[in-house]
Amino acid sequence: MPGVPVKPYLPFRLEKLSLQEYQKRRDFSRSPEPTARKQSSTKGNIYSIQEHHASRLHWDLRLEKDGVLLSWALPKEPPGEPGIRRLAVRTEDHPLDYAWDRGQYQMLADKPGEEIVFRIEGKKLSGTYCLIKMKKGENNWLFFKKSSAS
Numbered sequence: 001m002p003g004v005p006v007k008p009y010l011p012f013r014l015e016k017l018s019l020q021e022y023q024k025r026r027d028f029s030r031s032p033e034p035t036a037r038k039q040s041s042t043k044g045n046i047y048s049i050q051e052h053h054a055s056r057l058h059w060d061l062r063l064e065k066d067g068v069l070l071s072w073a074l075p076k077e078p079p080g081e082p083g084i085r086r087l088a089v090r091t092e093d094h095p096l097d098y099a100w101d102r103g104q105y106q107m108l109a110d111k112p113g114e115e116i117v118f119r120i121e122g123k124k125l126s127g128t129y130c131l132i133k134m135k136k137g138e139n140n141w142l143f144f145k146k147s148s149a150s
Contacts, residue, residue, distance in 0.1 A: 045104050046063075047062070
Protein backbone atom coordinates (compact mmCIF):
# COMPACT_ATOMS: atom_id res chain seq x y z
CA MET A 1 0.00 0.00 0.00
CA PRO A 2 1.42 3.42 -0.93
CA GLY A 3 2.57 5.50 2.01
CA VAL A 4 2.76 2.53 4.41
CA PRO A 5 6.34 1.90 5.56
CA VAL A 6 7.68 -1.60 4.90
CA LYS A 7 8.92 -3.32 8.05
CA PRO A 8 12.38 -4.73 7.29
CA TYR A 9 13.17 -8.39 8.08
CA LEU A 10 16.95 -8.28 8.23
CA PRO A 11 18.48 -6.46 11.22
CA PHE A 12 21.16 -4.64 9.20
CA ARG A 13 18.67 -2.83 6.96
CA LEU A 14 19.30 0.72 8.14
CA GLU A 15 17.32 3.73 6.95
CA LYS A 16 20.47 5.72 6.15
CA LEU A 17 21.43 2.98 3.67
CA SER A 18 18.16 3.20 1.75
CA LEU A 19 17.45 3.72 -1.94
CA GLN A 20 17.09 7.45 -1.20
CA GLU A 21 20.77 7.44 -0.22
CA TYR A 22 21.63 5.60 -3.46
CA GLN A 23 19.69 8.20 -5.48
CA LYS A 24 21.29 11.12 -3.64
CA ARG A 25 24.87 9.89 -4.31
CA ARG A 26 24.53 9.71 -8.11
CA ASP A 27 24.25 12.06 -11.09
CA PHE A 28 22.16 10.01 -13.53
CA SER A 29 22.74 12.50 -16.36
CA ARG A 30 26.42 11.40 -16.27
CA SER A 31 26.07 7.79 -15.16
CA PRO A 32 24.64 4.67 -16.84
CA GLU A 33 23.55 3.34 -13.44
CA PRO A 34 19.85 2.50 -12.99
CA THR A 35 17.68 4.95 -11.07
CA ALA A 36 16.39 4.00 -7.65
CA ARG A 37 13.12 2.11 -7.51
CA LYS A 38 11.74 -0.71 -5.41
CA GLN A 39 10.70 -3.78 -7.33
CA SER A 40 10.46 -7.55 -6.92
CA SER A 41 12.25 -10.31 -8.75
CA THR A 42 10.37 -13.45 -9.69
CA LYS A 43 12.14 -15.54 -7.05
CA GLY A 44 12.88 -12.92 -4.39
CA ASN A 45 16.37 -14.18 -3.56
CA ILE A 46 18.85 -12.66 -6.02
CA TYR A 47 22.51 -12.86 -5.08
CA SER A 48 25.09 -10.85 -7.01
CA ILE A 49 28.84 -10.32 -6.89
CA GLN A 50 30.84 -8.23 -9.34
CA GLU A 51 34.23 -6.68 -9.76
CA HIS A 52 33.87 -2.89 -9.68
CA HIS A 53 36.52 -0.64 -11.20
CA ALA A 54 35.73 2.60 -9.36
CA SER A 55 38.26 5.03 -7.88
CA ARG A 56 39.57 1.88 -6.14
CA LEU A 57 39.11 -1.67 -7.37
CA HIS A 58 36.69 -3.61 -5.16
CA TRP A 59 33.93 -6.22 -5.38
CA ASP A 60 30.24 -5.58 -4.74
CA LEU A 61 28.25 -8.22 -2.84
CA ARG A 62 24.47 -7.89 -3.03
CA LEU A 63 21.53 -9.83 -1.54
CA GLU A 64 17.92 -9.13 -2.48
CA LYS A 65 15.54 -8.25 0.34
CA ASP A 66 12.27 -6.31 0.34
CA GLY A 67 12.56 -5.14 -3.29
CA VAL A 68 16.14 -3.82 -3.09
CA LEU A 69 19.67 -5.21 -3.09
CA LEU A 70 21.37 -4.96 0.29
CA SER A 71 24.98 -4.15 -0.54
CA TRP A 72 28.52 -4.55 0.77
CA ALA A 73 31.84 -3.48 -0.78
CA LEU A 74 34.75 -5.94 -0.48
CA PRO A 75 38.18 -4.29 -0.89
CA LYS A 76 39.73 -7.67 -1.86
CA GLU A 77 38.57 -10.52 -4.09
CA PRO A 78 35.77 -12.61 -2.53
CA PRO A 79 36.79 -15.85 -0.81
CA GLY A 80 36.24 -18.92 -2.96
CA GLU A 81 37.61 -21.33 -0.36
CA PRO A 82 37.11 -21.75 3.41
CA GLY A 83 39.72 -20.13 5.67
CA ILE A 84 39.88 -16.81 3.78
CA ARG A 85 38.22 -13.87 5.49
CA ARG A 86 37.41 -10.54 3.85
CA LEU A 87 36.26 -7.17 5.09
CA ALA A 88 32.77 -6.31 3.78
CA VAL A 89 31.65 -2.69 4.24
CA ARG A 90 27.87 -2.17 4.24
CA THR A 91 26.87 0.44 1.63
CA GLU A 92 23.56 1.93 0.53
CA ASP A 93 20.83 -0.31 -0.88
CA HIS A 94 20.76 -0.63 -4.68
CA PRO A 95 17.86 -1.22 -7.09
CA LEU A 96 17.35 -4.78 -8.41
CA ASP A 97 18.38 -3.58 -11.89
CA TYR A 98 21.90 -3.37 -10.46
CA ALA A 99 22.22 -7.17 -10.07
CA TRP A 100 24.86 -8.38 -12.51
CA ASP A 101 26.44 -11.86 -12.37
CA ARG A 102 23.20 -13.11 -10.89
CA GLY A 103 22.67 -16.25 -8.92
CA GLN A 104 20.39 -17.31 -6.09
CA TYR A 105 20.82 -17.42 -2.35
CA GLN A 106 19.00 -19.15 0.48
CA MET A 107 18.97 -17.64 3.96
CA LEU A 108 20.04 -20.30 6.47
CA ALA A 109 20.21 -18.28 9.69
CA ASP A 110 20.56 -14.79 11.03
CA LYS A 111 21.25 -13.47 14.49
CA PRO A 112 19.90 -9.91 14.53
CA GLY A 113 22.73 -7.42 14.13
CA GLU A 114 25.40 -10.10 14.55
CA GLU A 115 25.58 -12.83 11.90
CA ILE A 116 23.97 -13.82 8.61
CA VAL A 117 24.47 -17.30 7.14
CA PHE A 118 23.34 -18.05 3.59
CA ARG A 119 23.89 -20.52 0.76
CA ILE A 120 24.95 -19.02 -2.58
CA GLU A 121 24.39 -20.66 -5.96
CA GLY A 122 26.06 -18.36 -8.45
CA LYS A 123 28.47 -18.33 -11.38
CA LYS A 124 31.43 -16.98 -9.41
CA LEU A 125 30.73 -18.24 -5.88
CA SER A 126 28.84 -21.21 -4.48
CA GLY A 127 28.57 -22.70 -1.02
CA THR A 128 27.67 -21.54 2.48
CA TYR A 129 28.87 -18.06 3.40
CA CYS A 130 28.73 -15.89 6.52
CA LEU A 131 28.59 -12.17 7.17
CA ILE A 132 29.49 -11.29 10.76
CA LYS A 133 29.12 -7.75 12.13
CA MET A 134 32.47 -6.58 13.51
CA LYS A 135 31.45 -3.67 15.83
CA LYS A 136 28.15 -2.16 16.80
CA GLY A 137 27.45 1.21 15.21
CA GLU A 138 29.81 0.60 12.27
CA ASN A 139 29.22 -0.76 8.77
CA ASN A 140 32.10 -3.27 8.82
CA TRP A 141 31.31 -6.96 8.47
CA LEU A 142 33.51 -10.04 8.04
CA PHE A 143 32.69 -12.16 4.95
CA PHE A 144 33.88 -15.76 4.58
CA LYS A 145 33.03 -19.19 3.18
CA LYS A 146 32.24 -21.92 5.69
CA SER A 147 33.82 -25.32 5.28
CA SER A 148 31.47 -28.07 4.13
CA ALA A 149 32.06 -29.82 7.49
CA SER A 150 30.52 -26.83 9.37
